[in-house]
Amino acid sequence: MVMPALRKIRWRPGFVTWIREAQWGLMALAFVVGCGAGLGAVVFRWLVNTFTELFSGHADYSAATALGNPRVPWLGVWFVLVAPSIGGALYGPLVDRFAREARGHGVPEVMYAVAQRDGRIPPRVTVIKALASALCIGSGGSVGREGPIVQIGAALGSTAGRLLRVPEGRMRSLVACGAAGGIAATFNAPLAGVFFAMELILRDFTVESFGFVVLSSVTASVVGRSALGDAPFLRLPAFHVDHPVQYLMFAGLGLLAGVAGTAFSGVLYRIEDLCDKVWRGPEWLRPAAGGVVLGGVLLVLPQLYGVGYPVLENAVDGRYVVGFLLALLVGKILATSLTIGIGGSGGVFAPSLFIGAMLGAAYGVGLQHLVTPGVSGASGAYALVGMGAVFAAASRAPITAVVVLFELTGEYSIILPLMLAIVLATLTARVLSKDSIYTLKLRRRGIDLDARAEHGPFATVPVREVVEALPSPLPASMPVGDAVPILSRSPHGALPVVGADGTYRGTITARAAAEALTEEETRRLTVDDLTELPSPITADMTILQALSILVSAPGTGLPVLDERRTAPVGWLTHQRVLQAVHAPAPAQAA
Structure with a gap:
């Protein structure tokens, strides 16, 4: 699996903190994501061209429609009847087995990940989407390259953010950086990449995120131009208006x-x-x-x-x-x-x-x-x-x-x-x-990105009124082997992690610990190596605000932090929310 392998990378704490918190840290990440998106676009373009040549025998069959495939001359132009089926027989099992998110045009999945999943996109999407889309387009699929490269670049940005456990806001920015870089490099249009990411992916952005997306787009465009040249992907004549009518x-x-x-x-x-x-x-x-x-x-x-x-x-x-x-x-x-x-x-x-x-x-x-x-x-x-x-x-x-x-x-x-x-x-x-x-x-899947529920039982009740007692936190320095028995007895599927000074570091899940047991270097791992940093829930939030974070988190609950977001003060679970909201009203005295 990809993520357990990523966990083997041991980062110096000071470097991780710099990446997470400093402006220059996110700039460095935006640059790296831009380079990755640019290289991904180059590889994807090469895959599309290779499969098109393989299936049709031409660099672009839409420009050579009177000819057949020279590799099967006896079929003539009739080869187009079988090419899409052969391509589908290759990418169909690939998508169904490894990454069903790679099916379709890709951009909605990225929009959903940014809006409601804190920018989390499985790393495997990068490879599967590239192969599936290249096979589909190369075998005659009448679709474009921008959806795949947006999803590929966004998955690269998400993977980089998850690897370094960056906070929610920066994760979204990195996903947008990857999407912008993919568009910029694929179409040699850095400005279009920036505005595509801002207008469609982030939708609600800041000046800070705009700067990072621009950096990633420019970087990816430079990488793309170095490999593909600086000609635009379409050559169109110049026109102008001759008459006011x-x-x-x-x-x-x-x-x-x-x-x-x-x-x-x-x-x-x-x-x-x-x-x-x-x-x-x-x-x-x-x-x-x-x-x-x-x-x-x-x-x-x-x-x-x-x-x-x-x-x-x-x-x-x-x-x-x-x-x-x-x-x-x-x-x-x-x-x-x-x-x-x-x-x-x-x-x-x-x-x-x-x-x-x-x-x-x-x-x-x-x-x-x-x-x-x-x-x-x-x-x-x-x-x-x-x-x-x-x-x-x-x-x-x-x-x-x-x-x-x-x-x-x-x-x-x-x-x-x-x-x-x-x-x-x-x-x-x-x-x-x-x-x-x-x-x-x-x-059509029941997801409304623009929905803003302003009424109902979750809208006004603060989290502090439904919070549970905080489970005993695990120290970050504890070996994973010692933490496994504690996690196995926990009913929550996750536990908070604190540093030596008592500051909140994140959570560790039973699933992450179980995956770590399959690795050879388990004895060298500490709880801190498996700690994840979910989006923070604070005591002054409403249940409505907290639920959007809780439903996408691993395990059955999350810690509730103080207003400074430095120390856990309680625990919130789905069951506790339902009990609080739907508790029967007390009987009135006769």
């Missing part, structure tokens, strides 16, 4: 993009529901079986194979007619939804850009037939604006949409119509649906 036309595109982005999100989860309803076999076999259906879509529209950036560039360059553009738009929604619905692994960022480009290009070509070309302008400008508008409508991340399109083109003159269309698309999407394409996945 065009602003009205861009406004109309923004309204259409709001509808398209909402439709994309709705179709995605309806097809996922349909796949859930139809499939009755084992989950590990689902991607292979569903790959046959996806292959049928790719046989009709092979331009949808993989991410499809060359097709997107052709649409912006005006190389397609309106009918084909609309076919690609509908086809991309269907192919991406099928890829996710059958259990594939990949992002929805690139598909939303693709859909926006097709919508914008078709809109621009249509305007040229209805209005004088000198007034309507180039269709590519509408394709460019459509990319940002549809992404903003689907993700509800308008700032990120503006920044990423600006980084792609470097053309400032397109900013005004871009901002206009993005704002209108976002507002339209909010009228049509409460959730984004990311939060809808969580809401």
Whole structure:
């Protein structure tokens, strides 16, 4: 297992304290996470390219759709019928056995981990997500690279934080650092990485966290450029507004993009529901079986194979007619939804850009037939604006949409119509649906990231009124072997740990001690080596505030600290909370 192996690393106490508390310590961690995210992005890009070459025989089959796979020439173009199934047969068991969090588009899982799990993401997600997504995209899955790399980078940041047992706030910042670094290195867009992490992952951030995320994004971008070059991941021509009337036309595109982005999100989860309803076999076999259906879509529209950036560039360059553009738009929604619905692994960022480009290009070509070309302008400008508008409508991340399109083109003159269309698309999407394409996945699982329960039995009762007596703390210097019998007799599954001076150090769980017994160097370990630092619960908190921490903690309870958060003064368990809230009222005297 990964975490027991990490526990073998013995850090000097002064170094750990510096990392946890000093500003320079978190800066150092942000730099390290940025380097890791950059290297992860490089490896992931290499995996995607390798598997694409292996499955299709081309560097990007969406740009070579009239050809078959030269490795199986006797199949011709029909190889796309079997490629997704073969890929699914490889990544399906991998995801089902080792990391089910790696299924789907990844960003919602990171948002949930930051919002409600203190940024904890299993380390194994890093490897499994990279392999599964690369296999999915390489074998024809019509998804993007951003979801996987966000989850990979976030898992790296979470692992670094758990290794050093950093507090909750810094753990969240490290997860955001990893996500930003992954986006920056993958797309060579450091600004987009920063705002993606701030707007979608952290959502509620401080100036301090912004600085750390910027450092990580810049570091990852430098690493990525050193290995992949400094060219943007898309090559788009420069456009500008030639006539003031065009602003009205861009406004109309923004309204259409709001509808398209909402439709994309709705179709995605309806097809996922349909796949859930139809499939009755084992989950590990689902991607292979569903790959046959996806292959049928790719046989009709092979331009949808993989991410499809060359097709997107052709649409912006005006190389397609309106009918084909609309076919690609509908086809991309269907192919991406099928890829996710059958259990594939990949992002929805690139598909939303693709859909926006097709919508914008078709809109621009249509305007040229209805209005004088000198007034309507180039269709590519509408394709460019459509990319940002549809992404903003689907993700509800308008700032990120503006920044990423600006980084792609470097053309400032397109900013005004871009901002206009993005704002209108976002507002339209909010009228049509409460959730984004990311939060809808969580809401369907009963998770509302924006919920703020202000009433009920937990909202006003302070923790000090329900606290239990504190179990006897374990000294940090105690050998693990001596602590095992004490933990085995404890009904809580965890015990507080204090230092030689009586200050609170964290908790040790029975599970951590049991895992340590399987290691060869158990006799050298002390309680401090296995101590974890959960998010603090203080006596002046309300039960509602404490429960969000308690439900995600190991064991059956957590220590309650004094207001200075230096000494444990009691113990809080789930059972004690329920007893206090639902205790019967005392009988009234006759």
